Amino acid sequence: xxxxxxxxxxxxxxxxxxxxxxxxxxxxxxxxxxxxxxxxxxxxxxxxxxxxxxxxxxxxxxxxxxxxxxxxxxxxxxxxxxxxxxxxxxxxxxxxxxxxxxxxxxxxxxxxxxxxxxxxxxxxxxxxxxxxxxxxxxxxxxxxxxxxxxxxxxxxxxxxxxxxxxxxxxxxxxxxxxxxxxxxxxxxxxxxxxxxxxxxxxxxxxxxxxxxxxxxxxxxxxxxxxxxxxxxxxxxxxxxxxxxxxxxxxxxxxxxxxxxxxxxxxxxxxxxxxxxxxxxxxxxxxxxxxxxxxxxxxxxxxxxxxxxxxxxxxxxxxxxxxxxxxxxxxxxxxxxxxxxxxxxxxxxxxxxxxxxxxxxxxxxxxxxxxxxxxxxxxxxxxxxxxxxxxxxxxxxxxxxxxxxxxxxxxxxxxxxxxxxxxxxxxxxxxxxxxxxxxxxxxxxxxxxxxxxxxx
Amino acid sequence: xxxxxxxxxxxxxxxxxxxxxxxxxxxxxxxxxxxxxxxxxxxxxxxxxxxxxxxxxxxxxxxxxxxxxxxxxxxxxxxxxxxxxxxxxxxxxxxxxxxxxxxxxxxxxxxxxxxxxxxxxxxxxxxxxxxxxxxxxx
Numbered sequence: 001x002x003x004x005x006x007x008x009x010x011x012x013x014x015x016x017x018x019x020x021x022x023x024x025x026x027x028x029x030x031x032x033x034x035x036x037x038x039x040x041x042x043x044x045x046x047x048x049x050x051x052x053x054x055x056x057x058x059x060x061x062x063x064x065x066x067x068x069x070x071x072x073x074x075x076x077x078x079x080x081x082x083x084x085x086x087x088x089x090x091x092x093x094x095x096x097x098x099x100x101x102x103x104x105x106x107x108x109x110x111x112x113x114x115x116x117x118x119x120x121x122x123x124x125x126x127x128x129x130x131x132x133x134x135x136x137x138x139x140x141x142x143x144x145x146x147x148x149x150x151x152x153x154x155x156x157x158x159x160x161x162x163x164x165x166x167x168x169x170x171x172x173x174x175x176x177x178x179x180x181x182x183x184x185x186x187x188x189x190x191x192x193x194x195x196x197x198x199x200x201x202x203x204x205x206x207x208x209x210x211x212x213x214x215x216x217x218x219x220x221x222x223x224x225x226x227x228x229x230x231x232x233x234x235x236x237x238x239x240x241x242x243x244x245x246x247x248x249x250x251x252x253x254x255x256x257x258x259x260x261x262x263x264x265x266x267x268x269x270x271x272x273x274x275x276x277x278x279x280x281x282x283x284x285x286x287x288x289x290x291x292x293x294x295x296x297x298x299x300x301x302x303x304x305x306x307x308x309x310x311x312x313x314x315x316x317x318x319x320x321x322x323x324x325x326x327x328x329x330x331x332x333x334x335x336x337x338x339x340x341x342x343x344x345x346x347x348x349x350x351x352x353x354x355x356x357x358x359x360x361x362x363x364x365x366x367x368x369x370x371x372x373x374x375x376x377x378x379x380x381x382x383x384x385x386x387x388x389x390x391x392x393x394x395x396x397x398x399x400x401x402x403x404x405x406x407x408x409x410x411x412x413x414x415x416x417x418x419x420x421x422x423x424x425x426x427x428x429x430x431x432x433x434x435x436x437x438x439x440x441x442x443x444x445x446x447x448x449x450x451x452x453x454x455x
Numbered sequence: 456x457x458x459x460x461x462x463x464x465x466x467x468x469x470x471x472x473x474x475x476x477x478x479x480x481x482x483x484x485x486x487x488x489x490x491x492x493x494x495x496x497x498x499x500x501x502x503x504x505x506x507x508x509x510x511x512x513x514x515x516x517x518x519x520x521x522x523x524x525x526x527x528x529x530x531x532x533x534x535x536x537x538x539x540x541x542x543x544x545x546x547x548x549x550x551x552x553x554x555x556x557x558x559x560x561x562x563x564x565x566x567x568x569x570x571x572x573x574x575x576x577x578x579x580x581x582x583x584x585x586x587x588x589x590x591x592x593x
Contacts, residue, residue, distance in 0.1 A: 151484070154490040154493050154494040154497075281473070283480065283494070284476055284501040285501070286473070286501070355484075355487045357481075358486070358487035359485045359487075361487075363486055364456075367457075370458050370485060370486065374460075
């Protein structure tokens with residue numbers, strides 16, 4: 001699959017969007033603005049964490065995926081899915097039933113992503129040993145990696161220079177199939193993503209020209225497909241397809257799943273707002289000496305992924321039970337050559353900071369803008385209502401110095417200017433229209449927001 | 456030309472320590488200062504904040520963003536430092552038992568600031584307070 005630099009997994013359905021402030025307020029990087037009555041995402045700031053999707057009361061955000069039709073193009077069709085997918089399916093369905101459904105959907109080979117996780121653990125341990133930038137921060141969650149790139153530039157060198165588990169799994173699958181004499185071009189690798197961030201990481205990988213994955217499937221879509229055809233009784237034994245799975249692998253995507261392999265000199269944080277608070281402390285050097293830091297954008301790790309259907313706590317519960325049925329460590333039945341080949345593929349390009357919050361390339365101009373923002377803030381009410389279409393007064397001031405907004409966008413300043421005779425009512429309504437769309441404040445139950453859908 | 460920002464620091468209130476350094480960091484990112492300087496500035500500012508919280512009654516931190524450097528001045532009302540030379544030594548601390556129990560007061564504050572700045576001035580008057588000034592070039 002060709003990769004692209006500007007891809008984002010999350011899109012806004014402008015027909016559904018009612019233009020409220022819920023998404024804009026929940027965005028950890030202030031990437032959303034309301035324009036013409038709908039949410040717009042600033043690509044350079046978006047880290048694909050999916051908080052907007054969670055916050056949206058009308059389901060206006062969606063995650064693009066590839067069509068199932070693509071399956072037909074390949075002789076061998078590999079489904080790569082993270083173990084968390086099994087966790088969300090009700091326990092009345094056994095692993096055999098789930099695997100059977102996947103085979104019935106047209107896949108010829110099934111690989112759970114975390115099968116060779118021990119190889120990744122070994123590689124990370126090596127990096128920990130070598131690195132002078134402690135703590136090393138896991139590169140598992142792409143939303144976190146991108147967050148650090150834009151908000152915590154000083155910490156980019158702490159990110160483990162290894163690729164994510166889906167790369168590991170794809171190389172593993174290709175090598176395992178090669179052993180059976182199957183060529184790469186006969187194989188279609190379909191990755192089932194639990195979230196928008198991993199979706200974007202596949203389409204727009206950090207430090208790779210071409211993604212190893214041939215197709216992307218939303219986990220919630222696959223969930224529906226599985227539930228449509230899942231056999232009601234166990235009929236086939238598929239356990240040989242899971243012979244390389246370990247309990248470490250099953251737990252990897254949950255909180256402490258990675259950190260537990262690094263014992264006491266490690267910590268695990270889940271939830272992007274918790275991560276933000278923790279990274280602030282880390283930059284202050286307030287955190288005890290650690291070797292390894294596991295950071296996951298979603299509460300309860302991937303069990304809380306935005307493309308999961310099941311409840312995150314029930315998912316964790318099932319995964320923990322499932323893990324107990326598998327061996328603790330590792331037992332991949334392959335030769336050492338495959339291990340070496342796969343581990344070599346895991347090495348990633350170094351990750352560099354991205355200056356998306358930079359006010360100007362020229363530092364003098366940037367400083368002038370910074371002073372201007374400070375002055376503008378004295379004019380604004382500091383209510384952070386979002387009525388201007390920006391998430392808070394500070395963001396509006398920033399937009400103003402960048403030429404993307406004006407004083408009269410503030411709905412409170414509009415009143416002051418009206419009182420002082422500096423603005424006409426016609427102009428006020430024109431401004432409201434340009435942010436919130438035409439006739440947004442007319443008495444009409446059928447217009448957008450007319451039923452307070454956002455509440 | 457410079458941007459001047461003031462932050463009040465309340466002595467004894469550890470909850471608020473780190474506010475100033477976080478806000479200063481945001482500005483540095485907007486100025487696209489290289490991350491290795493941001494790191495030094497943030498650490499030095501945080502330690503300076505923490506000194507006021509741990510030892511003084513109150514203080515004001517003033518950060519001045521210049522085109523090529525930043526200066527930070529922290530003026531506090533507090534007991535003052537008896538022997539500045541000694542306070543600059545790693546491991547020397549006059550922090551109370553309570554402060555130490557909270558995990559602070561290891562005697563690394565001033566040495567850590569010293570390590571990260573390009574210019575450092577400390578003046579102190581016993582029973583009145585301390586003023587700490589540093590400059591970091593970027």
